[in-house]
Amino acid sequence: MAHFPQHPGFTSVLRLIRMEGDIRDLEVEGEIPRELDGAFYRVHPDPQFPPRFADDQFFNGDGMVSQFRFHDGKVDFRQRYARTDKWKAENAAGRALFGAYRNHLTDEDSVKGLPRGTANTNVLVHAGKLFAMKEDSPCLIMDPLSLETEGYTDFGGDLPISAFTAHPKIDPDTGNFCGFGYSLAGPLTRECCYFEIDPAGKIVRKAEFLVPYYTMLHDFGIAGDYAVFNVSPWTSDISVLEQNRPHFQYDRELPFYVGVMRRDGDGSDMRWFALEPSICGCHVMNAVQDGTKIHLDLPVSATGSLPFFPNKDGTPYDPQEMITYLSRVTVDLASNEDRIASVTRIGQAPGEFPRIDDRFAGKPYRHGWQITYDFTKPYNGPAGPFAGVINALTHYDLASGTEQSWWCGPDSAFQEPCFVPRSPTGPEGDGWLIALVDNHITNYSDLCIFEALNVAQGPVARVKLPLRLRQGLHGNWAPADRLKAA
Template sequence: MAQFPDTPNYTGFNTPSRIEADIANLQHTGEIPPELDGAFFRVQPDPQFPPRLGDDISFNGDGMITRFHFHDGQCDFRQRWAQTDKWKLENEAGKALFGAYRNPLTDDESVKGKIRGTANTNAWLYGGKLWALKEDSPALVMDPATMETVGYEKFGGKMTGETFTAHPKLDPDSGNMVAIGYAASGMHTDDVTYYEISPEGELVREEWFKVPYYCMMHDFAITPDYLVLHIVPSIGSWEQLEEGKPAFMFDTTKPVYLGIIPRREGLKNDDIRWFKRDNCFASHTMNAWQDGTKIHFVTPESKNNFFPFFPDIHGAPFNPQESVTHLTEWVVDLSSNGDEFAEINRLSDTFSEFPRIDDRFTGRKNRYTWGLEIDMARPLNLPGGSASGAPMNCLFLKDMETGKEQHWWAGETSTLQEPCFIPRSKDAPEGDGWIVMVCNRLAEHRSDLLVFDALDIEKGPVATINVPIRLRFGLHGNFARSQDIGLKVPEAA
């Protein structure tokens, strides 16, 4: 019998779901924009079996991909496992074989040396394929129309690194997908790979470089000429794993770096400019752009560690007050002779994370950004526990040009998952379109998908789509037009 631990990670709203389903024409209130034609894919960590060693963090669940297909003013639902090597081996055994999060020392002997990736962090659409991503392994490719798993992508053997990012970027000029892979030559190594993939799915560039120290490099940014990579000390080592400690721990004594890495063939370590600043925490990126010799990079920054489950390496208790993240601009000047930052500017007093933009402006100065906000001043009641660990109870929109902000509150017993922007058309002005996002209805143990006019979020959702099953805490997701991924209107419709 599958018996999951009686802990917050596996009970209440966080109870494993493990449901594959097809549901046509979901019930909704309001109006789904009839011109909305495409699919929003998102992923949730959802363990197939109880963890091998008892309790584990949510980040170690198997990838379950959800697709919301919009057409003709309606929305259809499909959900499937990302069938990684790990999923297949455990499915055949009927139990968990892989151990603690990012700790191969805790695996069953029968799976030693196997790919441990869970494909549970991002659902990304590119080149007519669905990429199910986890940054400790190659990318898993799926068919976006059938949602059947194809397998790990190594680009015909051209990819020599072991890992592929969970946060690729689409270069709007070249049309290439830009990616990195950290710990590229093995766990805890300081080797990183830089990849570019053509729309036809060919690996057209793989360059190797070194970073100042190994850490979690969860996200990055690009400009037309550079890959922009922040090095923040959520660090790990074999010693940590051997001692049974978490895979990542935060070190407040280490400096933070921003790497400006030329996007060209024949990259050498000496080509990289590493700028250094005092310790802080930053994970996700909003965007980056060039302004003459200056590089602007925007990220939610906090004074100290944001993740309580990756504790302080020196034993300090988690500090909630210092974990508060604010959109912050880091500016470095390539014409300078030193390694100091030119500017560090806080852009908002709003506590926010999971920043998203109109992705057509990747690498260019964008005007609008959306994100999840934690507003502790609002009434808050979390029956069954928070779906995300942090009570992200508001949708946040910032106009970077005027400074104006909008905020929409989900309600006393609801929290939100990452927003995704959908342009009204390929050539619509920046921000002209919709925001879609999952809302966790904690009191009813169910989920809604919300659709907003992207630049008028304060009026609330224009459509609320009821999902008859509970969606667990999800991480990242993206949208693709039906014609780009082979989706047709179901015949039954």
């Protein structure tokens, strides 16, 4: 009999789902735009068995992949576990075998040496396959239609790395999947690899580099000819693992870095630009090449923004310093100093999970979106992580400096949005934004559809689920022609 811990990571707004299934022709409020033809994929952590440690991280749950298939003004729903090596071993045993988040020392002997990945962070269709990704393990391949798992891949032996990106960028000119792996020489190591996979699934570029210190190298950007990496002072050491403390800790004594290297090189040109006192920036909105300058746009905070990873010095977090604001970090490749040139706030509404019209990845762009925090609004739901603070969806017009938002009401909270273009060749921002809105009172989720450049008017349609999905991490849209190619 399963008994999950009475811990904030498993109760209240993070109550588990653990359900696989299909629902054909979901109930819709409003009218689905007929041009929407494709699938929205997203993933959330959802442990199939109670964890070995009651205070385990939310991020350690098995990946549960959701598919919303849009066609003919209708939406079908399918949900399956990503059947990783970890999932298979534990499913056969009927209990958890792997230990704490990112801590191999806590695993049972029977599974030591197996990949610990959960494929719970991001999903994206590329080269006719659904890539299910978590940054501490290889890439898991799934069928984009059935969601059946094929297994881990090393791309025919061309990419034999132990860890694969969870935040890829698709080059809009070449269609290449741009990604990276970190900690490749073993736990807590600095070795990294940048790579590109062409639309046919072939590895066409690889470059190796070192980060300044072991870190959670979670996201990055492409900017024209360059790959751009942001390093925040999340770090760890072997004593943390030996004592089974939370894997990452925020060390405010370490600098924040931006690393820039050519995408067509071997990594030897990597250049790191430092900022002290440090800041914290996790997810990237976009990066842009501007002559000799590189601009990296991302939400940043004055200190660590993830309270489940403690400060190294033991001090409590300051809630005000944790608030993230969309900012532009600029470095100048022509400078003789390896220092970040400037950090400028470019957004007023605080928020996270930034998205763009992905056809403009690495290019000059105007429009961006985030789920944001309107602290003036009430919240009626239960307390807990990912509760009512993430209560608005905001469009940022970076050309005019204007912002518009829609509040989801006192009972609900947002999950990450995703942009869907109206047509492949339409102007930037012409299309829709889709995002799950979770009602914490009724315990239902609606997939809401917004006109991307007019989110303030609210959703034009709601796809209504008969359950509330667990808080997800990331997801992406795939048009129907890419699904047919699969």
